[in-house]
Amino acid sequence: DPKIIQKPKYLVAVTGSEKILICEQYLGHNAMYWYRQSAKKPLEFMFSYSYQKLMDNQTASSRFQPQSSKKNHLDLQITALKPDDSATYFCASSQDYGGRYEQYFGPGTRLTVL
Amino acid sequence: GDQVEQSPSALSLHEGTGSALRCNFTTTMRAVQWFRKNSRGSLINLFYLASGTKENGRLKSAFDSKERYSTLHIRDAQLEDSGTYFCAADASNNRIFFGDGTQLVVKP
Numbered sequence: 310d311p312k313i314i315q316k317p318k319y320l321v322a323v324t325g326s327e328k329i330l331i332c333e334q335y336l337g338h339n340a341m342y343w344y345r346q347s348a349k350k351p352l353e354f355m356f357s358y359s360y361q362k363l364m365d366n367q368t369a370s371s372r373f374q375p376q377s378s379k380k381n382h383l384d385l386q387i388t389a390l391k392p393d394d395s396a397t398y399f400c401a402s403s404q405d406y407g408g409r410y411e412q413y414f415g416p417g418t419r420l421t422v423l
Numbered sequence: 424g425d426q427v428e429q430s431p432s433a434l435s436l437h438e439g440t441g442s443a444l445r446c447n448f449t450t451t452m453r454a455v456q457w458f459r460k461n462s463r464g465s466l467i468n469l470f471y472l473a474s475g476t477k478e479n480g481r482l483k484s485a486f487d488s489k490e491r492y493s494t495l496h497i498r499d500a501q502l503e504d505s506g507t508y509f510c511a512a513d514a515s516n517n518r519i520f521f522g523d524g525t526q527l528v529v530k531p
């Protein structure tokens with residue numbers, strides 16, 4: 310059974326639209342994260358949450374907004390989509406906040422913005 | 424990334440052979456984690472180390488915080504080992520920095 314679920318697996322959007330990427334973890338973890346990997350860039354850390362509170366934000370654009378309705382949910386809302394937003398977005402979780410705790414990654418959502 | 428230098432960027436191995444991947448860090452890191460991104464795009468945890476070495480099957484990893492490096496050794500490579508391998512290092516400010524990845528191709 311998958312422990313971290315990301316939905317959808319693939320997503321195609323038009324420029325200027327808005328999408329929400331879903332992430333749910335069933336590991337009982339207290340911290341969750343979002344990462345992004347574009348085609349020509351290394352994996353980038355975006356956000357970290359601990360007990361549903363934002364801890365770190367390394368994303369310059371306010372178009373990216375995490376949403377945590379439950380402790381085991383951390384969705385990512387992206388508004389005014391641009392072609393440069395095309396990437397695979399990975400959700401991860403760890404027992405507690407901080408890089409010293411091993412992080413478990415979801416399968417990713419591959420977003421293509423046309 | 425700037426904090427992590429991963430090498431080589433690409434590696435081709437024949438089945439049954441082995442090699443090592445390396446990540447050098449520009450600053451002292453508290454821990455390192457190694458991942459493999461498979462053909463489906465999913466990230467798979469391989470190792471998490473705060474110090475020393477760990478071994479799992481044909482993979483072995485080492486981390487030396489003082490000397491600022493980590494290695495991932497692959498022995499007896501198999502076709503299913505193909506993928507992109509990343510190291511990720513935990514800096515003291517709880518930020519995680521990733522290497523650029525090593526694209527490994529294992530050939531028959």
